[in-house]
Amino acid sequence: MTDTAEHVPSVPSAVDGAIREAVATGLPSTIADLSRLVRIPSVSWAAFDPAHVRQSAEAVAALAEETGVFDTVEIRQAPIGQGSELGQPAVLATRRARNGRPTVMLYAHHDVQPPGKDEDWDSQPFEPTVRGDRIYGRGAADDKAGVMAHIASLRALTETVGDDLDLGLALFIEGEEEFGSRSFANFLAENRDALAADAIIVADSNNWDEKTPALTIGLRGNVTFRLTIRTLEHASHSGMFGGAIPDAMLAGIRLLATFWDDAGSVAVDGLTRYEGSTPEYSEEQLRAEAGLLPGTQPVGTGSILSRIWSQPSITVTGIDAPTVANASNTLSPVIAVKVSVRVAPGQTARAAAEAIEAHLMANTPFGATIEIDELDLGDPFLVDTSGHAVGEAKRAMADAWGVEPVELGVGGSIPFIADLVREFPEAEILVTGVEDPHSRAHSPNESLHLGVFHRAILAEALLLGRLNAQTR
Structure with missing residues (x-):
């Protein structure tokens, strides 16, 4: 990981200068298009209307068509696992490389997290609202801004180079990233030839802060599952049997508490950690960015x-x-919890899941019955930073932002990257993003910093422009 530093700009080319102007001129329409996408409540979770995700895919496909860049633009779906159920609709647009130029895959996702309670938002979650230098709304940052960063950079590039665009392109805008990318592996396998690329830009990560770009080089993996705990055949009166009968709530609280030690560190044998250097980051900065309450450690x-x-x-x-509102003097026969485990780089998600299961089986109290289902796995990721495209990406970021980029680790997970690595082992994967520490992705009052958005678009447009001038 590197610390931030002032950047000495590269000698500007005529193309670079024209791209800068095109990005700046196009920014108002880019923000307007982003706002239209945010108004579509494209929550991909099973309990929400899939018609909204379809509507969102159609809107993204129309934006891709309007660029005039692609040979083909389609909305496609792939099966989930080995079954016949299809995943959510994704947009796939392709352009064949010409004159020996490389091909770049541009990835983002158009689905969003559930909004939560309206009263927790300062404005309506699906009504994009500008306050100060930020635009608020569910998906404004994660990841419809990533979608629009790709679209806007392509607009600027084509406006600048026109018929001299020889770069190969594969635009892949997924529709179920927030619901576990359940059909992702099958989608890659079914569309491998269309998606094959020399470099892959994944616009779904963070920047160091509002003034400093970052290239994500490490991601934790994830294991998520539902844990169901049962102790009784039926509910019983807590006054009549409490003190002799372990209800499911008691067993569940005791079991869940074994996940952590007294310091709050994970206390599960078999879960490993990765030893890597990190930049300076104070507790004060953590408090400010995470919203940690005074007195909470x-x-x-x-x-x-x-x-x-x-x-x-x-x-x-x-x-x-x-619920508290419906609480009665009753011993609960069953409870269920959703558990999210972040896996350190260097360990597979499967190995982590096995360690978690062994821990639960060994620590279940009072002979309770437990069941683990709805298991989703995503492996962690470490980037090889020695590649040519990585160097070009960092140079473009520095030129766009005026500051050297930070090599960033991310505590969140992008599980499908392991699928990309497996399917395209020779491709360089560049994990970029439009978020900053105050974006509050997944939370109420999610927002996008418009200055960060501008600079992120410019960095990608400069990178594409430079790759367009290079042979493979």
């Missing part, structure tokens, strides 16, 4: 960024149990 040991980037973590993200 961080958890874990080691440097703060190592806890986020290089160590495993476990979070209980949901509980199905009687």
Whole structure:
């Protein structure tokens, strides 16, 4: 990982200058198109209307068509696993490389997380709202801004080079990333020839801050599952049997507590950590970016960024149990919890899942019955930073932002990258993004910093322009 530093700009070319002007001139229409996408509530989770995801895919396909860049633009779906159920619609647009130029795959996703409660938002989640230098709305940052970064960079590139565009392109805008990319591997296999590329730009990550770009070189993997705990055949009166009968809530609380030690570090044998250097990052910065309440202490040991980037973590993200409003004096026979495990680079998600299962079986109290299902796995990722495209990407970022980029680790997961590595082992994978530490992706009041958006588009457009001038 590298610290931030001032950048000495490259000697500008005429093409670079024209791209800068095209990006700046096109920014208002880019923001307007982003706003139209944000208004589509394209939540890909099973409980939400899939028609909205279809509508979103159609809107993205129309934007791709309007660039005039692609030979073909299609909406496609692939099966989930070995079954017949299809995943959510994705957009696939392709352009054949000419005159020996490389091919670049541009990835983002058009689906979004559920918005949560409207009252937790300062404005409606699907009504994009500009306040200050940020635009607020679900998907404004994650990842419809990534979609528009690709579209806007292509617009600027074609406006600048016109008929001299020889770069090969494969635009892949997924429709179910927020729901586990369940058909992703099959989609890659079915469309491998169309997607094959020399470099892959994944626009779905963070920047160091609002003024400093980042190239993500490390990602934690993930294991998510539902854990169901049962102790009774039926509910019983807590006054009559409480004190002798272990209800499911008691067993569940005791079991879940075994995930962590007294410092809040993960205490599951078999989950490993990755030893890597990290930039300076203070507790004060953590508090400001995460919204940690005064008096609440961080958890874990080691440097703060190592806890986020290089160590495993476990979070209980949901509980199905009687609500407070409906609570009665009853012993609960069953509860279910959703568990999200982040896996450190260097360990496979499968190995982590096996360690978690062994831990749960060994620590289940009172002879309770447990069941693990809805298991999703995503392997972690480490980038080889020695490649040509990585160097070009970092130079383009520095020229667009005026600051050298940071090599970033990310505590979140992009599980499908392991599928990209497996399917396209020779391609260089560049994980970029339009978010910053205050974007609050997945949370109420998600937002996009418009200055970051501008610079991210410019960096990608400069990179594409330079690759367009190079042979493979």
